[in-house]
Amino acid sequence: MSIPVPASVADTGRLLGEQAYIADHGLSVAVFLALSLRRPLLVEGEAGVGKTEIAKALAGALGRKLIRLQCYEGLDVAAAAYEWNHLRQILELRLAESAGEPLSRAALTADIFAPRFLIKRPLLQALEPQPEGAPVLLIDEIDRADAPFEAFLLELLSEFQMTVPELGMLRAAVPPIVILTSNRTREVHDALKRRCLYHWLGYPDAERETQILLRRTPAASEQLARQIVDYVQGLRTRGLFKPPGIAETLDWAQAILALGRHALSDDVLTDTLGVLLKYQEDVAAVRDSLGEDLSSVPAKPKSWSR
Amino acid sequence: MSGGASDDRPAVPARGLVSFARALRAGGVRLGSAALLDACAALAAVGPDRRMDVRAALRTTLVRDPGDLVLFELLFDSFYAHGAGDATGLPAGGQVLAQAPSNVAPPAAKRRLSDSLSSRRTNRAIEAVQLVETNAGGMPSRVERFRLKDFEQMSAAEIAAAQALIRVLGRAQAQRRSRRSHSGESRGHNARSLDLRRMLRRRDLDTPRYRTETLQPRDCVLLVDISGSMSLYSRLFLHLAHALARCPGRVETFVFATRLSYITRALRIAEPDRAIAAASRAAPDWDGGTRLGACLAEFNRAWSRRVLGAGARVILLSDGLERDGIELLEPEVARLARAAYQLVWINPLLRSEAYEPLAAGAQVLARHADQLRSAHNIASLAELAQLLN
Secondary structure (H helix, E strand, O other): OOOOOOOOHHHHHHHHHHOOOOOOHHHHHHHHHHHHHOOOEEEEEOOOOOHHHHHHHHHHHHOOOEEEEEOOOOOOHHHHOEEEOHHHHHHHHHHHHHHOOOOOHHHHHHHHOOHHHEEEOHHHHHHOOOOOOOOEEEEEOHHHOOHHHHHHHHHHHHHOEEEEOOOEEEEOOOOOEEEEEEOOOOOOOHHHHHOOEEEEEOOOOHHHHHHHHHHHOOOOOHHHHHHHHHHHHHHHOOOOOOOOOHHHHHHHHHHHHHOOOOOOOHHHHHHHHHHHOOOHHHHHHHHHOOOOOHHHOOOOOOOOOO | OOOOHHHHOOOOOHHHHHHHHHHHHHOOOOOOHHHHHHHHHHHHHHOOOOHHHHHHHHHHHHOOOHHHHHHHHHHHHHHOOOOOOOOOOOOOHHHHHHOOOHHHOOHHHHHHHHHOOOHHHHHHHHHHHHHHHHHHHOOOOHHHHOOOOOOOOOOHHHHHHHHHHHHHHHOOOOEEEEEEEEEEOOOOOOEEEEOHHHHHHOOOOOOOOEEEEEEEEOOEEEEEEOOHHHHHHHHHHHHHHHHHHOOOOOEEEEEEOOOEEEOOOHHHOOOHHHHHHHHHHHOOOOOOOOOHHHHHHHHHHHHHHHHOOOOOEEEEEOOOOOOOOHHHHHHHHHHHHHHOOEEEEEEOOOOOOOOOOOOHHHHHHHHHOOEEEEOOOHHHHHHHHHHHO
16 A cells, blocks of 8 residues: 655645645645655654644555654663563573583574564664555654764664664665654754754644644534634734644644534633643633633634624 | 745756855854755755745755744845846855845845744844845944944953862752663662663673663753843853853853843853853843843743753842833743742842842842852852852
8 A cells, every 4th residue: 555755745745635734835845855855854843733743644645654753861772773682582591501402602692682582663663674665754852862862863864774783784775754853842963953854843824724623623613713723823922831732723623612612702712721721821811811802812803703 | 825926936946056055154054065965956856946846945955943944034035036047156145145136025024034033043134134235235234233242351360260160160060860771780779670681791690780870960051141230240150151061961051131142052162252252242232221020031931941841950140130020020930940940049249148139029039049149259159069069
């Protein structure tokens, strides 16, 4: 079920669109280039703008396997790339001893460090050939890993190869499609950035956010979607501590529908504010302005019905 | 997405690329020739027919930092305003740009772009464009547009003091537990598990090795008040910041008076006087009034999630004199104190045991800070260094 890599920017956008991922033009170009130049793509942006979803949509669109590596502080080679199954190795040694086989030391070493004792973690899996074509490797929140791990990625991302001392160099026959994401909790090192194409993913405009909402939440009417998007877009201009991302918009729409409501109003907003805003100051600031004229809250209250 | 009529016109492909890259570099974008080769390949892949494709292809290959996006967009508009021909084979960035008519980036567009990104980078972008316009129309040079603080040479006593600081602070790094482990023989309380890999590699299963925990330097964020009332101290504090930036571990430095400026990158220059001169260029509000609340609000919104992630300690160097009221200050200080591992307020006015914070702003800071320290001479700074250790 492998699908060939898109041949043009428009095709890329269309393929992502089929996976209910509405990409803007800049992102389509970035993804298209990452595919045709076979380069990793580093996507940065605020939380909840759909960075991780790109990789999922891409894997779905191309019918490839998605291999995900979630980064965290202290992530090391054993958790990210490979690990020897030491317990089984020791067991093998003891078995050889008890059987009393006169094995040479070299033979024993070769036997112990055989691929069957190797536990493959995401990065190594991504180098292996897959029946449906090169996999999509998602290295999520690279900024959470520490600098030594970033340095480890350099060889992998430029040569698509990895060295396991006991086995030698392992190289991908077909390079995986690599998407890295970062929330910018710290600056990713230049050496890593240089190996990647770069895209900054911002908040979408109202038109595109409405499209996304309608695609992802088919139960929402177009009128409700426009109300929600107008309100959220207004919130983003208010200087909140954490403006809501697209993920919050979608959650909010689902929350409103789950309550059986089909239009925005003061009480719907009061009940569901926690879905949209995750900081007490922000909730308080918005709630304070509720008692006033509600339509003064969003910047563009054009489709607000009271 | 429609990019407007102009985005559908043919644009210049690789020919003007080198000049364009030069212009970007002149604006401060760090750009290697590998990125240029990428850009060529990208242009070949998307084709030169549509301007919006060319724009996105160049953006995704030449820009690696969101702060550079404003500059890129402005330069692209100026550069490729006339389509083919104009941008070919001209020498320096500024002169190339001077060929472009100054009306290509209408003021509204500039302002919109400026508003969308943080202040320091925007300055740089605007400066670059101003440079263009200066060359074109003889407007005042950018040097005169900013009120720069001209630091005089440090006195010998100050140099000695700074060096003492550097020695003291070099050891003044607090540590925290790392999630990384290393292999050791210890069986102590910090041993996490058997290190079977090491034991197998050593071909010795009878001597146990353990994964043991490691320590790493705790992140540190310096917020330095450079308002008029602090002018006696701000230079010394910047030397302190420069010394800290050379220590292992992550140190992020901000200065503020009426607005917040990020100067970590300037302080990476090894030579102290040059680094501090660069820092002074990055902040346009030296010796201004103090808007502590507004500056902390900006820090909380724009920066705290980026620099306070790993349990960073915040060191606030300020006298706590606030020009605006404390209605804004109080919640922002409270938020900062909650987000930081520890909020240390260093107050140069705290010369005697009898100091009582009388100014409203100082009272707010004293209420929320975890530690309150003086910093008016080297002895008190050495004391501070001990606290941090």
